[in-house]
Amino acid sequence: MKNFLSDTVTGLKPSGIRRFFDIVSEMKDAISLGVGEPDFDTPWFIRDEGIYSLERGRTFYTSNAGLKELREEISNYIKRKQGITYCADNEIVVTVGGSEAIDIGLRAVINPQDEVIIPQPSYVSYEPCAILAGAKPVIINLRAENEFRLQCEELLNAITDKTKVLILPYPNNPTGAIMERDNLEQIAQIVKEKDILVMSDEIYSELTYKDKHVSIAALEGMKERTILINGFSKAYAMTGWRLGYACGPADIIAQMTKIHQFAIMCAPTTSQYAAVQALKKGDEEVTKMRQSYNQRRRFLMEAFKEMGLECFEPYGAFYVFPCIKEFNMTSEEFATQLLMEEKVAVVPGTAFGDCGEGYLRISYAYSLENLKIALQRIKNFVEKLKS
Amino acid sequence: MRDELLSILEKNSRIDFKELAVLLGVTEEQVLNEISKLEKENIICAYHTLINWEKTDIEKVSALIEVKVTPQRGQGFDRIAERIYNYPEVKSVYLLSGGYDLLVTLEEKSLKEIAAFVSDKLSTLDSVLSTATHFILKKYKDHGTIINATSKDEREVITP
Numbered sequence: 001m002k003n004f005l006s007d008t009v010t011g012l013k014p015s016g017i018r019r020f021f022d023i024v025s026e027m028k029d030a031i032s033l034g035v036g037e038p039d040f041d042t043p044w045f046i047r048d049e050g051i052y053s054l055e056r057g058r059t060f061y062t063s064n065a066g067l068k069e070l071r072e073e074i075s076n077y078i079k080r081k082q083g084i085t086y087c088a089d090n091e092i093v094v095t096v097g098g099s100e101a102i103d104i105g106l107r108a109v110i111n112p113q114d115e116v117i118i119p120q121p122s123y124v125s126y127e128p129c130a131i132l133a134g135a136k137p138v139i140i141n142l143r144a145e146n147e148f149r150l151q152c153e154e155l156l157n158a159i160t161d162k163t164k165v166l167i168l169p170y171p172n173n174p175t176g177a178i179m180e181r182d183n184l185e186q187i188a189q190i191v192k193e194k195d196i197l198v199m200s201d202e203i204y205s206e207l208t209y210k211d212k213h214v215s216i217a218a219l220e221g222m223k224e225r226t227i228l229i230n231g232f233s234k235a236y237a238m239t240g241w242r243l244g245y246a247c248g249p250a251d252i253i254a255q256m257t258k259i260h261q262f263a264i265m266c267a268p269t270t271s272q273y274a275a276v277q278a279l280k281k282g283d284e285e286v287t288k289m290r291q292s293y294n295q296r297r298r299f300l301m302e303a304f305k306e307m308g309l310e311c312f313e314p315y316g317a318f319y320v321f322p323c324i325k326e327f328n329m330t331s332e333e334f335a336t337q338l339l340m341e342e343k344v345a346v347v348p349g350t351a352f353g354d355c356g357e358g359y360l361r362i363s364y365a366y367s368l369e370n371l372k373i374a375l376q377r378i379k380n381f382v383e384k385l386k387s
Numbered sequence: 388m389r390d391e392l393l394s395i396l397e398k399n400s401r402i403d404f405k406e407l408a409v410l411l412g413v414t415e416e417q418v419l420n421e422i423s424k425l426e427k428e429n430i431i432c433a434y435h436t437l438i439n440w441e442k443t444d445i446e447k448v449s450a451l452i453e454v455k456v457t458p459q460r461g462q463g464f465d466r467i468a469e470r471i472y473n474y475p476e477v478k479s480v481y482l483l484s485g486g487y488d489l490l491v492t493l494e495e496k497s498l499k500e501i502a503a504f505v506s507d508k509l510s511t512l513d514s515v516l517s518t519a520t521h522f523i524l525k526k527y528k529d530h531g532t533i534i535n536a537t538s539k540d541e542r543e544v545i546t547p
Contacts, residue, residue: 024544039540295411
């Protein structure tokens with residue numbers, strides 16, 4: 001029998017997270033700080049709306065781009081938060097999580113040989129999605145001394161005449177880094193000069209702990225060259241509902257909607273009805289969750305300071321990204337040994353790109369009680385290594 | 388800081404100053420000052436513990452009593468409320484809008500004692516017009532805490 005598999009797919013690197021997951025799931029009593037999703041349940045009024053929509057028998061497809069009412073609420077929300085006006089009729093598509101938006105966004109714009117610039121460490125799916133879309137990924141290795149913010153010279157060095165898309169993953173998973181307005185203005189300048197499209201993944205936009213998140217699409221001349229991606233998973237603790245969206249120029253959104261229509265049909269209807277309520281009435285709950293995350297973030301920073309573990313202060317998402325280079329171990333060795341000896345699971349930085357070597361991703365989407373126990377164990381481990 | 392401090396303390400009054408300072412991103416001294424101000428202003432009135440008495444051997448019976456009263460000239464409901472809340476077995480007294488005036492929570496060792504309180508002490512007060520007593524059978528949630536909450540982290544242990 002011949003080999004039926006696609007060379008492109010078999011050629012994709014296996015996920016570093018998957019490998020580590022298999023080790024962790026063997027350990028019964030380990031405390032995990034490895035989760036990339038909120039520990040909160042979806043606020044009750046949102047769940048209640050989902051239940052109500054099922055009771056009402058709203059079990060049909062919605063329009064391909066998503067419920068009109070939801071697109072209008074998304075439009076209002078982005079206007080309210082970022083000051084950008086997107087037309088609900090043709091500049092917004094509702095997707096199955098932000099992940100689908102990344103996938104179809106790239107597929108809608110990539111021609112063979114096009115290059116996609118991906119700053120790393122970053123979320124695991126940009127590179128494979130770019131490859132599957134037929135693009136050549138060009139990786140920028142972000143640096144801790146710049147707080148993992150994208151620098152102009154790094155971008156300029158990565159740009160060629162084949163560059164089509166820059167992926168801008170801020171607030172960042174796994175580093176917790178953010179880009180502030182002046183950082184973005186510099187990047188926007190280059191992007192406009194070099195005529196590049198930006199895919200801005202802003203799924204953590206509600207979770208920033210300094211100033212409010214600024215979208216690059218809000219800067220002058222950027223709306224027409226940005227695909228803004230966001231969703232409900234992180235802000236409203238709705239990961240399992242699988243609901244995200246993309247906003248952008250009408251011609252790009254039309255092509256994305258075409259792929260979405262053929263591949264997916266429409267995002268889950270129950271989730272869409274629930275999401276309308278999330279956007280209408282969710283601000284207070286989001287603020288409460290943000291406050292909790294921020295308390296835990298401060299707690300972790302203090303704990304690392306006490307144990308003398310180097311870590312830049314992250315102002316976004318719900319991760320800290322401490323440096324373990326002083327121990328002369330790889331991230332994976334450190335994480336494995338920490339798991340074996342102290343039963344704490346963290347994710348090696350290398351799962352998010354080669355330049356994550358020497359770092360760990362620690363999630364604070366856990367209760368303070370859990371974090372306290374886990375951090376005590378990490379402290380024991382670090383002290384053992386240092387002695 | 389004040390709002391955030393209060394919302395933490397409302398859920399956990401045993402938290403120490405050092406930890407509060409870390410969580411709020413301020414100094415311990417600032418926390419200490421703010422708390423003593425809040426206590427002085429009577430914004431923080433007391434620090435309580437929520438106890439599930441059902442799990443102990445101690446017998447307790449609680450009742451909610453709806454009370455209709457005649458407000459008194461010049462003092463409204465305050466005077467009669469005071470006469471009621473001064474009894475130590477009375478746990479709370481609220482003035483309500485609607486069909487009756489005061490809602491009184493009572494805690495006693497037995498049903499009999501509650502009955503005695505209502506008939507001997509409460510109903511005999513001059514301005515009390517009528518009472519309706521409801522016994523509490525089970526508490527599901529109290530002060531924002533679900534009494535028998537079982538929370539288990541069902542998330543996958545590692546996700547990107």
